[in-house]
Amino acid sequence: MNTSTSAALAQGDSVPARLNGRLLGVLAGLAALGALSTNIILPALPRMASELSVGMRDMGPVLSGFFLAFAVGQLFVGPISDRWGRRGPVLSGLSLFIAGSLVCAWAQTLPVLVAGRVVQAIGVCAASVLSRAIARDLFEGEALSRTLALTMVAMAAAPGFSPLLGSAMEYGPGWRGSFVLVGFLGLLLALAYVAAVGETHSRDRRAAATFGEVLRGYVALARDSRFMGPAFAVSVIVGGLYAFFAATPAVLMGRMGLSALGLGLFFACTVFVVFGAGMFAPRLAHHWGAVRVSCIGCMAALVGALAMLAGGEGRNLAYFAGAVALYLLGMGLVNPLGTAMALGPFSRQAGLASSLLGGLQMACAGVMTVLASLAGSSAGLGIVLAVASVAAFAALVASGHQRKAVPSPQ
Template sequence: MSAVPLRWLLTLAALSALATLSTNILLPSLPVIAQALGGDEAALTASVLGVFLAVFAFAQLIVGPLSDRIGRRPVVLGGLVVFVIGSAVCGVAGTLPWLLAGRALQAIGVAAASVLARAAARDRFEGPQLAALLGRIMVVMAAAPGFSPLLGGLVQAAWGWRALFAALVLAGLALAAAYIGIVGETLPVERRRHQPAGALARGYVVLLGDARFMRPALATAAILGALFAFFGTAPLVLARDFGFSALQVGLFFATSVFVVFAAGQTAPRWAARWGGPTVLRLGAALAMLGGLVMLAGGAAGLAGFGLAVAIFLFGMGLVSPTGTALALTPFASQAGQASALLGFLQMAAAACMTTAAATLPGARMAALALVLAGGGLLALLSGAARPAAVARAS
């Protein structure tokens, strides 16, 4: 992995992180945005997150195979252009429908960035090298969900909520320049796949029926779905149950980054020692334990909540890079399509689990705890069986 230039790794990490950055930077400002646009805070939060996740999920099914056909570079750059336009629409929106239209355009753009960051890594590496690279990308991109609420709170306090979207416009332009100058095209012409629509559909059917892909993909989707539920619900828990201000919510997320850093550094070393499937199962078990600790430790106050979050995030940090590497490694010839389906499953799980955490009856902390534990359990069940094909892929 020493041969991977740091700036190359950072660019792929930034592309991967753009989706969480463009959502989490808004979290502290959602009450202000709801007031400005004349909407209900809960309804606005659900629609802003729901529209983004739904469009993000389905857009990935298109951009992945498109990049397998025409190359990564034009799809990434086209996606970033759409993202910049969507961010500008959000920044000038005067009504909720215009804000949602801009969020839909943002989602299309980040779908291209996120899918093709994984595909570019798969274009260059495989096996343990791919797992290590994905782990290091995750370590870097963990700063986005960790620090973006803090950044969002500071920007909103200084210049107002519309400045958040101006910052996202600048981020999209900077990423486009970095991609052109640092990464460029990673899929040679001779490896591109010119498939008709029917062949693309059959390709997805084949992936859905292949345990080498589906077991780690479902495990990763369950864990990341629970993570998005955490992003959407934890600010409400911190504000309502513990009296946190927007700045304090941002600081809480920022400190959680270090747990993900530690997991991302640990995952490739443990995978090299014990194998990817074992590390995936261990991470899933820890994620489930974190949810159970949160469920049982509500009376312990902020300390109990923080401990539960740390356990869950460490487990998530083991599952995410390991499961992604296991899912993509056997499919070099269709890395874009495999990455697209993986992303679709992740965002579909995120939409379902975020909705569950917001609508389950009872206190929000208990609802979040059930979703985190359930995500860990689903990931554990998905990774529990170890067919020979999956074991060889590790």
């Protein structure tokens, strides 16, 4: 595929679009690497603080620094890739990510560790943003929905499996080994990208843009209901996922007595719900339309959130797991379909649109994570997720995307 793609690009032709296992694996890896590199260290934070001779409260910048750099960096990656192509930013970003991972692995002080995390974030934000842009370069319509469904499943699955992997690493090489592991995965992804994907943004579709033009492009997207409706819906629903990961440890370990290993297994089990929803979302959208299925997803998420709220703190693990499963089922439907709807009409601005979508997601994730952490209970988490579900439903309805399929690109 890489050779034929390069030949087509050299002639200014469109890129052949055929989904295969290697391409899907690379896109899924690019989408998931950022979440994996963050959640894998969560079980090791107490040990990291001890070895660096700081308190647990001082470890906040290890996470917040990453999210801030990730959110800001991706706003620049999209426009750069729209101008110069996807290959350079992807490989440069992965190189930065590998370098940042090595800095973290050998850090002897907290400031060096935070600096390494910032470098990690600046690098990996390119992978996350451009996984969506590459999918938009190659596919449209139902094929785009199907591709994004599979890659978004990987992005949502990474936070579920990575704490369990991080816990396992604690019994072996420790937290420094976790950074080496994710750096090695970044190297494998770079090699796989070169072999299986290559450049996907043809020269005739690239646009030179000044800073002012980029800013005006962001403003235009923010005012376009075709983008903002589904983009906001996806952002608040995915923000709920991050809120779930932030609040659940306090609920399951602090109030229900679950062990650290049990918590990791619980998170891992949630992945299968997201996987199932993501696999069925494009098929359902084919019959009922992307907007209708996304709205159904919002309602399923709302039912799960209200179940958490109604259950209070007196319910057992099975009840809480059922409520979580309903929310994640809804999230698994909304995420890929909403992303496809948001990016669908903007083939020439796929990088810009993907960057803004990523920024919205990180902003919502940050706000909702703080709110859910402050709540510290299943009822409080239910309130946060219920608000997110209602807001997502309203955004989809107001966006004007009342169609039976994802809109064709302009």
